[in-house]
Amino acid sequence: MRFNIFKNTVLLFVFIMISCASKAKSKLYINNETLHTTKSDSIIIIGANQTDNYLSLLNGKRVGIVANQTSVIFKKEKTQVIGIDPETHEQSVVHVVEKDTMTHLVDSLMALKIDIKKVFSPEHGFRGRVDAGELVKDGIDTKTNLPIVSLYGKNKKPTKDQLEGLDIVIFDIQDVGVRFYTYISTLHYIMEACSEQGIPVLILDRPNPNGHYVDGPTLEIKNKSFLGMHPIPLVHGMTIAEYAQMINGEKWLKNGVQCDLTIISMKNYTHDTFYSLPLRPSPNLPNDQSIKLYPSLGLFEGTNVNAGRGTEFQFQRYGAPFLNKTTLTFSYTPVANFGAKYPKHKNVLCYGEDLKDETLNGVMTLKWVIKAYQNSMDKSLFFNTENFTKHAGIDTLQKQIEAGLSESEIKATWQEALESFKKTRSKYLIYN
Known part of the structure; x- marks a missing residue:
């Protein structure tokens, strides 16, 4: 009787643990609200997780990395559930529970003896704590003692001296697919600076949570700024790696130079696959x-x-x-x-x-x-x-709003440029 009670208690505990593990998994990858059709039920494998595909490119190299708080590798942490038989007082493993965890890419690569020389920090900083538009300072990361080079301070493009001594630069940052979200401008300058110095760039691709559509006004080059550097719509529908291929292919870098790119693409991802970000990509995008x-x-x-x-x-x-x-x-x-x-x-x-x-x-x-x-x-x-x-x-959007045009009237003026962009975009897509 006592042993039956023990077994029932253990089974209840195991059921609760499995349920908790399932909920933890869904928090990372699933959202109850379906935003668009999901073509694949498989868990997305991001570029950073595929270490077997890129460690050989880093071994023996002096590495720079463009990273922030989203530059993580997802892992499974196993926990044993132990039961004690009240009759024999012996312990035994009744179940193994898997929990989703993550480690920062920098920490993981250093643990694998990759020679990281410095980290380049975009807007919001390496640890993602800086306000939008606030200058990011150079410094030392207290956890790793690596030098932090700001790309949102005195300069937004790495200088020759800042790239000195590097054999390869990794770019691994979570984007949200909006033109004025400045990480893609940082990508442009990284590609341009590295191409000028003959340094290859390795991109570890991540999903675009707004990657299932293209919309908004297309930038006119006369309005170019760090909030938008190229003639793309406000919502461009591309991943970081796809956008990098477009920068190269359209020869948008200074003097038409092209960057030596290597891309680690994702597995089980399409542009119609919903992706719930496990970390906020910047301080003011919490969910x-x-x-x-x-x-x-x-x-x-x-x-x-x-x-x-x-x-x-x-x-x-x-x-x-x-x-x-x-x-x-x-x-x-x-x-x-x-x-x-x-x-x-x-x-x-x-x-x-x-x-x-x-x-x-x-x-x-x-x-x-x-x-x-x-x-x-x-x-x-x-x-x-x-x-x-x-x-x-x-510069017409403000005038159109002030003139009292409706949304449909304004959007009609965007359509020709949007269709042209979609044709160009199709040449650089990696995913369906």
Whole structure:
């Protein structure tokens, strides 16, 4: 009888552990809300995880790496569930539970005796703690004692001296597929600087959570900036590696040079495969909803409207003190927090909309920017013209909104450029 109770207790414990492990797995790879059709049920194997395919390229080389907090290798950690027989008091393994864990790529490569010489840090810093737009300083990583070279400080392109002594540079950063998300601009400058110095670049590819569609205005070169360097739509529908191939193939690097690229592509990934990011790619993109809404709400960065910075719902709400509180009744007060020391309208009550439960599938929309503008009590306060044009990539969008054009009327003016881009994009796709 006592042993039967023990067995039932052990079975219940094992069931709970299996259930917990299953939930942990789903947190990394599955989302209850289906954003688009999933063609493959297999777990995506990212480039970084395929060490057997690239360690031979690094052995005996002096390595630089462009990385941040998302540059991780996913692993399975096994835990034994031990049961004790109350009759014999003997221990035995009744089950082995697997748990999803991760290690930073830098730590993993150093443990494998790869000679990493320095880390290049993009916007937000190597550990991802710096505000958007805030300068990143050179320094020493306290965990590894590696020198950190900022690519968002004095220079955004590595100098000859900064690349001195390197045999190869790894690029491994999680992107979200939006033109003004600056990691792809860092990619451009890495490729350009390395090609000028004859240094090959190894790209470890990762999924694009907005990779299932192409939308938005296509940048006009006259509006080129670090927020957009090439004539691509606001949502480009490419992974980092695919975009690198386009940079090379279209000869967008200075003087038409081409970078010596090696790509470790993903397994079990298509552009229709949903991917829930296990880590926030930057301080103000905390979850899937913020990443999904970012292409649309990111345009508020070029206005005087707060897009949730200074709250725990970044890019899931918008508001400003000059918006009409009668029609936009949702209110909140931005305060200094992680990733936003100085949010717009800090400590000031803002009126707007809460979008944390909004459903948006495979499209970027202007409806919230248009609605906010129409509900501005003083429209002269709304746009930061230079910054808005940099985010939009075209100077006509602000004029169209001010003229009262509808979203469908505005989007119709984008279609010719979008179709042209899609044809160009098709030449560089790695995944279906």
